[in-house]
Amino acid sequence: MSSKFSEKSEELYDEACDAKHAGRPRCPVAHRNILQAARDLVAEVGFAGLTIEGVAARAGVGKTTIYRRWPNKSSLVLDAFFEDISPPAGFADTGNVREDIRRQMRKLVKELNGPTGCKIATLLANGQFDKDMAEAFRARWIEQRRAEARDVVKRGIAQGEIRRDVDPDVLVDALYGPIYFRLLSGHAPLTPAFADALTDLVLSGLDD
Amino acid sequence: MSSKFSEKSEELYDEACDAKHAGRPRCPVAHRNILQAARDLVAEVGFAGLTIEGVAARAGVGKTTIYRRWPNKSSLVLDAFFEDISPPAGFADTGNVREDIRRQMRKLVKELNGPTGCKIATLLANGQFDKDMAEAFRARWIEQRRAEARDVVKRGIAQGEIRRDVDPDVLVDALYGPIYFRLLSGHAPLTPAFADALTDLVLSGLDD
DNA sequence: CAATAACGAAACGTAGCGTATCGTAAATAA
Protein backbone atom coordinates (compact mmCIF):
# COMPACT_ATOMS: atom_id res chain seq x y z
CA MET A 1 0.00 0.00 0.00
CA SER A 2 2.10 2.84 -1.27
CA SER A 3 -0.68 5.21 -2.24
CA LYS A 4 -0.84 8.48 -0.44
CA PHE A 5 -4.61 8.07 -0.30
CA SER A 6 -6.35 6.09 2.35
CA GLU A 7 -8.62 3.36 1.05
CA LYS A 8 -11.42 4.74 3.12
CA SER A 9 -11.45 8.03 4.91
CA GLU A 10 -12.24 6.33 8.20
CA GLU A 11 -8.89 4.59 8.13
CA LEU A 12 -7.14 7.88 8.10
CA TYR A 13 -9.31 9.11 10.89
CA ASP A 14 -9.00 6.02 13.06
CA GLU A 15 -5.31 5.81 12.49
CA ALA A 16 -4.93 9.05 14.39
CA CYS A 17 -7.86 8.81 16.76
CA ASP A 18 -7.50 5.23 17.92
CA ALA A 19 -6.53 6.87 21.20
CA LYS A 20 -3.80 4.43 22.11
CA HIS A 21 -1.53 7.39 22.71
CA ALA A 22 -1.36 10.33 25.05
CA GLY A 23 -2.16 13.83 23.92
CA ARG A 24 -5.21 15.59 22.62
CA PRO A 25 -7.15 13.50 20.10
CA ARG A 26 -8.06 14.78 16.70
CA CYS A 27 -11.43 16.42 16.67
CA PRO A 28 -13.98 14.32 14.79
CA VAL A 29 -16.25 17.29 14.29
CA ALA A 30 -13.47 19.12 12.48
CA HIS A 31 -13.03 16.04 10.31
CA ARG A 32 -16.65 16.08 9.26
CA ASN A 33 -16.74 19.82 8.78
CA ILE A 34 -13.69 19.76 6.55
CA LEU A 35 -15.09 17.07 4.30
CA GLN A 36 -18.42 18.84 4.11
CA ALA A 37 -16.80 22.15 3.29
CA ALA A 38 -14.73 20.48 0.59
CA ARG A 39 -17.85 18.96 -0.95
CA ASP A 40 -19.70 22.26 -0.89
CA LEU A 41 -16.82 24.17 -2.40
CA VAL A 42 -16.16 21.68 -5.18
CA ALA A 43 -19.81 22.03 -6.10
CA GLU A 44 -19.63 25.81 -5.96
CA VAL A 45 -16.31 26.69 -7.52
CA GLY A 46 -15.10 23.43 -9.05
CA PHE A 47 -11.93 21.55 -8.31
CA ALA A 48 -9.67 24.12 -9.89
CA GLY A 49 -11.26 26.92 -7.93
CA LEU A 50 -11.11 25.13 -4.64
CA THR A 51 -8.34 26.15 -2.24
CA ILE A 52 -7.25 24.61 1.01
CA GLU A 53 -7.50 28.01 2.62
CA GLY A 54 -11.09 28.27 1.44
CA VAL A 55 -11.95 24.87 2.86
CA ALA A 56 -10.33 25.77 6.16
CA ALA A 57 -12.22 29.03 6.40
CA ARG A 58 -15.55 27.44 5.60
CA ALA A 59 -14.98 24.52 7.94
CA GLY A 60 -13.94 26.90 10.70
CA VAL A 61 -10.59 25.23 11.22
CA GLY A 62 -6.99 26.24 10.74
CA LYS A 63 -5.20 25.39 7.52
CA THR A 64 -2.75 23.41 9.62
CA THR A 65 -5.44 21.02 10.75
CA ILE A 66 -6.19 20.06 7.18
CA TYR A 67 -2.54 19.50 6.31
CA ARG A 68 -2.20 17.40 9.42
CA ARG A 69 -4.79 14.98 8.06
CA TRP A 70 -4.45 15.08 4.28
CA PRO A 71 -1.24 15.41 2.31
CA ASN A 72 -2.74 17.63 -0.42
CA LYS A 73 -5.79 18.95 -2.16
CA SER A 74 -6.41 15.93 -4.41
CA SER A 75 -6.49 13.54 -1.52
CA LEU A 76 -8.87 15.69 0.45
CA VAL A 77 -11.28 16.12 -2.43
CA LEU A 78 -11.19 12.44 -3.20
CA ASP A 79 -12.04 11.51 0.37
CA ALA A 80 -14.75 14.12 0.51
CA PHE A 81 -16.25 12.86 -2.69
CA PHE A 82 -16.22 9.18 -1.94
CA GLU A 83 -17.53 9.52 1.55
CA ASP A 84 -20.67 10.77 -0.12
CA ILE A 85 -21.01 8.75 -3.28
CA SER A 86 -19.12 5.51 -3.05
CA PRO A 87 -21.96 2.93 -3.08
CA PRO A 88 -21.83 1.43 -6.56
CA ALA A 89 -24.49 1.50 -9.17
CA GLY A 90 -26.87 -1.27 -8.31
CA PHE A 91 -28.27 -3.29 -11.19
CA ALA A 92 -31.79 -4.55 -11.05
CA ASP A 93 -32.32 -8.29 -11.44
CA THR A 94 -35.49 -8.68 -13.44
CA GLY A 95 -34.44 -11.99 -14.86
CA ASN A 96 -33.89 -10.29 -18.19
CA VAL A 97 -30.28 -9.16 -18.38
CA ARG A 98 -30.84 -6.86 -21.32
CA GLU A 99 -33.52 -5.07 -19.41
CA ASP A 100 -31.27 -4.85 -16.36
CA ILE A 101 -28.57 -3.26 -18.47
CA ARG A 102 -30.96 -0.86 -20.12
CA ARG A 103 -32.23 0.37 -16.77
CA GLN A 104 -28.74 0.70 -15.41
CA MET A 105 -27.63 2.75 -18.39
CA ARG A 106 -30.52 5.16 -17.95
CA LYS A 107 -29.73 5.46 -14.27
CA LEU A 108 -26.10 6.17 -14.96
CA VAL A 109 -26.89 8.84 -17.52
CA LYS A 110 -29.25 10.48 -15.12
CA GLU A 111 -26.68 10.43 -12.34
CA LEU A 112 -23.89 11.77 -14.53
CA ASN A 113 -26.09 14.58 -15.72
CA GLY A 114 -26.20 16.03 -12.22
CA PRO A 115 -23.57 17.26 -9.80
CA THR A 116 -22.10 13.78 -9.56
CA GLY A 117 -21.23 13.98 -13.23
CA CYS A 118 -19.42 17.23 -12.68
CA LYS A 119 -17.39 15.72 -9.88
CA ILE A 120 -16.62 12.56 -11.81
CA ALA A 121 -15.40 14.55 -14.77
CA THR A 122 -13.26 16.63 -12.48
CA LEU A 123 -11.69 13.64 -10.77
CA LEU A 124 -11.07 11.82 -14.02
CA ALA A 125 -9.48 14.91 -15.51
CA ASN A 126 -7.36 15.50 -12.48
CA GLY A 127 -6.15 11.93 -12.72
CA GLN A 128 -4.22 12.98 -15.81
CA PHE A 129 -2.00 15.17 -13.65
CA ASP A 130 -1.79 13.01 -10.53
CA LYS A 131 -1.02 9.31 -10.70
CA ASP A 132 -2.17 8.50 -7.20
CA MET A 133 -5.39 10.31 -7.85
CA ALA A 134 -5.91 8.32 -11.04
CA GLU A 135 -5.28 5.03 -9.29
CA ALA A 136 -7.50 5.83 -6.36
CA PHE A 137 -10.25 6.86 -8.72
CA ARG A 138 -9.95 3.68 -10.72
CA ALA A 139 -10.06 1.53 -7.59
CA ARG A 140 -12.88 3.36 -5.87
CA TRP A 141 -15.15 4.31 -8.72
CA ILE A 142 -14.43 2.65 -12.04
CA GLU A 143 -13.45 -0.83 -10.96
CA GLN A 144 -16.31 -1.26 -8.53
CA ARG A 145 -18.78 -0.44 -11.25
CA ARG A 146 -17.04 -2.41 -13.95
CA ALA A 147 -16.96 -5.47 -11.74
CA GLU A 148 -20.66 -5.25 -11.14
CA ALA A 149 -21.43 -4.76 -14.81
CA ARG A 150 -19.14 -7.61 -15.78
CA ASP A 151 -21.04 -9.93 -13.47
CA VAL A 152 -24.31 -8.97 -15.08
CA VAL A 153 -22.87 -9.63 -18.52
CA LYS A 154 -21.63 -13.02 -17.38
CA ARG A 155 -25.05 -13.78 -16.02
CA GLY A 156 -26.43 -12.86 -19.44
CA ILE A 157 -24.04 -15.25 -21.10
CA ALA A 158 -24.86 -18.04 -18.65
CA GLN A 159 -28.58 -17.53 -19.24
CA GLY A 160 -28.10 -17.60 -22.99
CA GLU A 161 -29.11 -14.01 -23.54
CA ILE A 162 -25.68 -13.00 -24.80
CA ARG A 163 -23.37 -14.84 -27.18
CA ARG A 164 -20.74 -16.94 -25.50
CA ASP A 165 -17.84 -15.47 -27.48
CA VAL A 166 -18.40 -11.92 -26.24
CA ASP A 167 -15.61 -10.59 -24.04
CA PRO A 168 -17.35 -9.08 -20.99
CA ASP A 169 -14.63 -6.47 -20.57
CA VAL A 170 -15.06 -5.23 -24.11
CA LEU A 171 -18.82 -5.20 -23.83
CA VAL A 172 -18.71 -3.26 -20.59
CA ASP A 173 -16.41 -0.71 -22.18
CA ALA A 174 -18.62 -0.49 -25.25
CA LEU A 175 -21.55 0.37 -23.02
CA TYR A 176 -19.90 2.75 -20.59
CA GLY A 177 -17.12 4.30 -22.65
CA PRO A 178 -19.36 6.43 -24.89
CA ILE A 179 -21.20 7.79 -21.89
CA TYR A 180 -18.08 8.89 -20.09
CA PHE A 181 -16.69 10.24 -23.32
CA ARG A 182 -19.71 12.47 -23.80
CA LEU A 183 -19.48 13.49 -20.18
CA LEU A 184 -15.92 14.63 -20.64
CA SER A 185 -15.89 16.03 -24.14
CA GLY A 186 -19.34 17.55 -24.08
CA HIS A 187 -19.72 17.17 -27.83
CA ALA A 188 -23.26 15.91 -27.37
CA PRO A 189 -25.70 15.80 -24.47
CA LEU A 190 -26.20 12.86 -22.13
CA THR A 191 -29.86 12.11 -22.66
CA PRO A 192 -31.95 9.07 -21.74
CA ALA A 193 -32.57 8.70 -25.46
CA PHE A 194 -28.85 8.38 -26.01
CA ALA A 195 -28.63 5.75 -23.30
CA ASP A 196 -31.37 3.75 -24.97
CA ALA A 197 -30.01 4.11 -28.48
CA LEU A 198 -26.54 3.17 -27.34
CA THR A 199 -27.74 0.14 -25.40
CA ASP A 200 -29.80 -1.07 -28.35
CA LEU A 201 -26.98 -0.53 -30.77
CA VAL A 202 -24.38 -2.30 -28.68
CA LEU A 203 -26.57 -5.21 -27.64
CA SER A 204 -28.04 -5.82 -31.08
CA GLY A 205 -26.35 -8.74 -32.71
CA LEU A 206 -25.06 -10.21 -29.49
CA ASP A 207 -27.89 -12.76 -29.17
CA ASP A 208 -26.84 -16.25 -28.34
CA MET B 1 -16.12 34.55 -32.66
CA SER B 2 -15.87 35.10 -28.96
CA SER B 3 -13.32 32.42 -28.22
CA LYS B 4 -10.01 33.54 -26.92
CA PHE B 5 -8.40 30.95 -29.17
CA SER B 6 -7.62 31.54 -32.78
CA GLU B 7 -9.16 29.01 -35.14
CA LYS B 8 -5.79 28.48 -36.68
CA SER B 9 -2.52 29.71 -35.31
CA GLU B 10 -1.68 31.41 -38.61
CA GLU B 11 -4.63 33.74 -38.19
CA LEU B 12 -3.23 35.05 -34.98
CA TYR B 13 0.14 35.47 -36.58
CA ASP B 14 -1.13 37.13 -39.74
CA GLU B 15 -3.45 39.36 -37.84
CA ALA B 16 -0.47 41.06 -36.31
CA CYS B 17 2.05 40.65 -39.10
CA ASP B 18 -0.03 41.73 -42.04
CA ALA B 19 2.28 44.71 -42.00
CA LYS B 20 -0.32 47.30 -42.92
CA HIS B 21 0.85 49.42 -40.01
CA ALA B 22 3.95 51.28 -39.02
CA GLY B 23 6.20 49.98 -36.30
CA ARG B 24 8.36 46.93 -35.87
CA PRO B 25 6.62 43.75 -37.03
CA ARG B 26 6.31 40.67 -34.87
CA CYS B 27 9.19 38.34 -35.34
CA PRO B 28 8.09 35.16 -37.12
CA VAL B 29 11.13 33.28 -35.86
CA ALA B 30 10.09 33.99 -32.30
CA HIS B 31 6.64 32.68 -33.16
CA ARG B 32 8.02 29.40 -34.38
CA ASN B 33 10.46 29.07 -31.50
CA ILE B 34 7.75 29.65 -28.94
CA LEU B 35 5.47 26.98 -30.39
CA GLN B 36 8.35 24.56 -30.68
CA ALA B 37 9.44 25.19 -27.11
CA ALA B 38 5.89 24.69 -25.92
CA ARG B 39 5.66 21.38 -27.76
CA ASP B 40 8.96 20.20 -26.33
CA LEU B 41 8.09 21.20 -22.81
CA VAL B 42 4.64 19.64 -22.84
CA ALA B 43 6.30 16.42 -23.89
CA GLU B 44 8.96 16.72 -21.20
CA VAL B 45 7.09 17.97 -18.16
CA GLY B 46 3.42 17.67 -19.12
CA PHE B 47 0.82 20.37 -19.29
CA ALA B 48 0.69 20.90 -15.55
CA GLY B 49 4.44 21.22 -15.32
CA LEU B 50 4.74 23.63 -18.21
CA THR B 51 5.21 27.29 -17.34
CA ILE B 52 5.16 30.34 -19.56
CA GLU B 53 8.46 31.38 -18.05
CA GLY B 54 9.91 28.03 -19.05
CA VAL B 55 8.66 28.37 -22.60
CA ALA B 56 10.07 31.88 -22.83
CA ALA B 57 13.45 30.79 -21.55
CA ARG B 58 13.65 27.85 -23.90
CA ALA B 59 12.45 29.83 -26.89
CA GLY B 60 14.93 32.58 -26.09
CA VAL B 61 12.29 35.28 -25.91
CA GLY B 62 10.89 37.50 -23.21
CA LYS B 63 7.82 36.45 -21.32
CA THR B 64 6.18 39.62 -22.57
CA THR B 65 6.45 38.47 -26.16
CA ILE B 66 4.41 35.39 -25.39
CA TYR B 67 1.71 37.31 -23.56
CA ARG B 68 1.58 39.73 -26.46
CA ARG B 69 0.56 36.87 -28.74
CA TRP B 70 -1.41 34.43 -26.60
CA PRO B 71 -3.78 35.28 -23.79
CA ASN B 72 -2.78 32.34 -21.58
CA LYS B 73 -1.13 29.00 -21.25
CA SER B 74 -4.04 26.91 -22.53
CA SER B 75 -4.26 28.83 -25.73
CA LEU B 76 -0.57 28.60 -26.39
CA VAL B 77 -0.45 24.87 -25.79
CA LEU B 78 -3.47 24.32 -27.96
CA ASP B 79 -1.94 26.21 -30.84
CA ALA B 80 1.36 24.45 -30.40
CA PHE B 81 -0.37 21.11 -30.40
CA PHE B 82 -2.60 21.62 -33.39
CA GLU B 83 0.04 23.16 -35.56
CA ASP B 84 1.66 19.76 -35.34
CA ILE B 85 -1.20 17.30 -35.38
CA SER B 86 -4.31 18.84 -36.86
CA PRO B 87 -4.79 16.84 -40.09
CA PRO B 88 -7.66 14.48 -39.33
CA ALA B 89 -7.61 10.76 -39.32
CA GLY B 90 -8.06 9.70 -42.88
CA PHE B 91 -10.25 6.72 -43.56
CA ALA B 92 -9.37 4.30 -46.28
CA ASP B 93 -11.98 3.69 -48.98
CA THR B 94 -11.73 0.03 -49.84
CA GLY B 95 -15.33 -0.17 -50.92
CA ASN B 96 -16.06 -2.15 -47.78
CA VAL B 97 -17.10 0.29 -45.08
CA ARG B 98 -16.68 -2.19 -42.28
CA GLU B 99 -13.13 -2.80 -43.32
CA ASP B 100 -12.53 0.96 -43.57
CA ILE B 101 -13.77 1.37 -40.03
CA ARG B 102 -11.73 -1.51 -38.73
CA ARG B 103 -8.54 -0.08 -40.18
CA GLN B 104 -9.31 3.36 -38.86
CA MET B 105 -9.89 2.03 -35.37
CA ARG B 106 -6.55 0.27 -35.37
CA LYS B 107 -4.85 3.39 -36.61
CA LEU B 108 -6.46 5.51 -33.93
CA VAL B 109 -5.47 3.11 -31.16
CA LYS B 110 -1.93 3.10 -32.41
CA GLU B 111 -1.81 6.88 -32.55
CA LEU B 112 -3.33 7.32 -29.11
CA ASN B 113 -0.85 4.89 -27.64
CA GLY B 114 2.00 7.25 -28.43
CA PRO B 115 2.81 10.82 -27.46
CA THR B 116 -0.25 12.07 -29.28
CA GLY B 117 -2.41 10.10 -26.87
CA CYS B 118 -0.70 11.75 -23.94
CA LYS B 119 -1.34 15.18 -25.38
CA ILE B 120 -4.95 14.41 -26.26
CA ALA B 121 -5.62 13.16 -22.75
CA THR B 122 -4.04 16.27 -21.34
CA LEU B 123 -6.06 18.63 -23.52
CA LEU B 124 -9.30 16.79 -22.86
CA ALA B 125 -8.64 16.84 -19.15
CA ASN B 126 -7.74 20.49 -19.17
CA GLY B 127 -10.97 21.20 -20.94
CA GLN B 128 -12.74 20.39 -17.69
CA PHE B 129 -11.18 23.45 -16.12
CA ASP B 130 -11.27 25.80 -19.08
CA LYS B 131 -14.38 26.26 -21.19
CA ASP B 132 -12.65 27.93 -24.10
CA MET B 133 -10.10 25.19 -24.15
CA ALA B 134 -12.84 22.57 -24.21
CA GLU B 135 -14.63 24.29 -27.06
CA ALA B 136 -11.50 24.76 -29.11
CA PHE B 137 -10.59 21.14 -28.59
CA ARG B 138 -14.02 19.98 -29.66
CA ALA B 139 -13.93 22.10 -32.79
CA ARG B 140 -10.39 21.30 -33.81
CA TRP B 141 -10.02 17.66 -32.85
CA ILE B 142 -13.21 15.87 -32.00
CA GLU B 143 -15.63 17.36 -34.48
CA GLN B 144 -13.31 17.04 -37.44
CA ARG B 145 -12.90 13.37 -36.75
CA ARG B 146 -16.50 12.74 -35.89
CA ALA B 147 -17.63 14.36 -39.12
CA GLU B 148 -15.34 12.16 -41.14
CA ALA B 149 -16.47 9.03 -39.34
CA ARG B 150 -20.11 10.02 -39.69
CA ASP B 151 -19.68 10.29 -43.43
CA VAL B 152 -18.20 6.84 -43.61
CA VAL B 153 -21.10 5.45 -41.61
CA LYS B 154 -23.54 7.17 -43.92
CA ARG B 155 -21.75 5.69 -46.87
CA GLY B 156 -22.14 2.32 -45.21
CA ILE B 157 -25.85 2.89 -44.82
CA ALA B 158 -26.21 4.04 -48.42
CA GLN B 159 -24.33 0.97 -49.65
CA GLY B 160 -26.51 -1.31 -47.58
CA GLU B 161 -23.73 -2.45 -45.29
CA ILE B 162 -25.32 -0.90 -42.23
CA ARG B 163 -28.96 -0.89 -41.15
CA ARG B 164 -30.89 2.19 -42.15
CA ASP B 165 -32.25 2.84 -38.64
CA VAL B 166 -28.82 3.25 -37.06
CA ASP B 167 -28.11 6.77 -35.81
CA PRO B 168 -24.67 7.66 -37.17
CA ASP B 169 -23.90 9.86 -34.17
CA VAL B 170 -24.59 7.06 -31.76
CA LEU B 171 -22.60 4.58 -33.78
CA VAL B 172 -19.62 6.91 -33.99
CA ASP B 173 -19.73 7.40 -30.23
CA ALA B 174 -20.05 3.68 -29.66
CA LEU B 175 -16.88 3.15 -31.66
CA TYR B 176 -14.77 5.99 -30.38
CA GLY B 177 -16.06 6.50 -26.85
CA PRO B 178 -14.58 3.34 -25.36
CA ILE B 179 -11.18 4.11 -26.85
CA TYR B 180 -11.03 7.59 -25.40
CA PHE B 181 -12.37 6.30 -22.12
CA ARG B 182 -9.55 3.80 -21.84
CA LEU B 183 -7.10 6.48 -22.82
CA LEU B 184 -8.27 8.70 -20.00
CA SER B 185 -9.05 6.25 -17.24
CA GLY B 186 -6.25 3.80 -17.93
CA HIS B 187 -8.25 0.91 -16.51
CA ALA B 188 -7.19 -1.29 -19.42
CA PRO B 189 -4.60 -0.99 -22.19
CA LEU B 190 -5.27 0.33 -25.68
CA THR B 191 -4.28 -2.64 -27.78
CA PRO B 192 -4.97 -3.45 -31.43
CA ALA B 193 -6.81 -6.52 -30.15
CA PHE B 194 -9.14 -4.25 -28.21
CA ALA B 195 -9.74 -2.16 -31.31
CA ASP B 196 -10.68 -5.26 -33.28
CA ALA B 197 -12.85 -6.75 -30.57
CA LEU B 198 -14.64 -3.47 -30.04
CA THR B 199 -15.24 -2.94 -33.73
CA ASP B 200 -16.60 -6.45 -34.17
CA LEU B 201 -18.82 -6.15 -31.14
CA VAL B 202 -20.28 -2.81 -32.14
CA LEU B 203 -20.75 -3.62 -35.80
CA SER B 204 -22.23 -7.05 -35.25
CA GLY B 205 -25.96 -6.95 -35.63
CA LEU B 206 -26.02 -3.75 -37.61
CA ASP B 207 -26.30 -5.52 -40.97
CA ASP B 208 -28.88 -4.18 -43.33
C1' DC C 1 13.90 61.94 -39.32
C1' DA C 2 9.42 61.39 -36.73
C1' DA C 3 6.03 58.18 -35.38
C1' DT C 4 4.87 53.64 -34.33
C1' DA C 5 5.11 49.11 -32.45
C1' DA C 6 7.52 44.86 -31.06
C1' DC C 7 11.57 43.48 -28.53
C1' DG C 8 14.07 41.57 -23.98
C1' DA C 9 14.86 42.48 -19.21
C1' DA C 10 13.32 43.39 -15.00
C1' DA C 11 10.32 44.51 -11.32
C1' DC C 12 5.83 44.18 -9.61
C1' DG C 13 1.34 42.71 -7.25
C1' DT C 14 -1.44 38.63 -6.53
C1' DA C 15 -2.58 34.06 -5.33
C1' DG C 16 -2.17 29.71 -3.34
C1' DC C 17 0.82 26.17 -1.98
C1' DG C 18 2.86 23.67 1.85
C1' DT C 19 5.87 24.52 6.17
C1' DA C 20 7.20 26.38 10.63
C1' DT C 21 6.38 28.61 14.98
C1' DC C 22 3.71 29.67 18.95
C1' DG C 23 0.80 29.80 22.85
C1' DT C 24 -3.38 27.16 24.17
C1' DA C 25 -6.47 23.15 24.98
C1' DA C 26 -7.39 18.35 25.84
C1' DA C 27 -6.16 13.88 26.58
C1' DT C 28 -2.99 10.08 29.09
C1' DA C 29 0.44 8.62 32.58
C1' DA C 30 2.91 9.00 36.91
Add this chain to the structure above:
DNA sequence: TTATTTACGATACGCTACGTTTCGTTATTG
Protein backbone atom coordinates in the same frame (compact mmCIF):
# COMPACT_ATOMS: atom_id res chain seq x y z
C1' DT D 1 -2.18 16.71 40.97
C1' DT D 2 1.23 17.33 37.76
C1' DA D 3 4.05 16.19 33.76
C1' DT D 4 3.89 14.73 29.20
C1' DT D 5 2.10 14.38 24.86
C1' DT D 6 -0.47 15.74 20.99
C1' DA D 7 -3.96 18.49 18.37
C1' DC D 8 -5.74 23.03 17.99
C1' DG D 9 -6.16 27.89 15.55
C1' DA D 10 -3.54 31.89 14.25
C1' DT D 11 -0.04 33.78 11.99
C1' DA D 12 4.02 34.38 9.43
C1' DC D 13 6.97 32.54 6.11
C1' DG D 14 9.35 31.10 1.68
C1' DC D 15 8.27 29.53 -2.70
C1' DT D 16 6.49 29.29 -7.42
C1' DA D 17 4.04 30.95 -11.20
C1' DC D 18 0.77 33.87 -12.95
C1' DG D 19 -0.23 37.93 -15.73
C1' DT D 20 0.95 43.15 -15.82
C1' DT D 21 3.66 47.11 -16.12
C1' DT D 22 7.68 49.85 -17.05
C1' DC D 23 11.71 51.01 -19.62
C1' DG D 24 15.30 51.60 -22.79
C1' DT D 25 16.22 49.46 -27.40
C1' DT D 26 15.39 48.03 -32.12
C1' DA D 27 13.04 47.62 -36.49
C1' DT D 28 9.72 49.38 -39.80
C1' DT D 29 6.67 52.98 -42.18
C1' DG D 30 5.90 57.50 -44.13
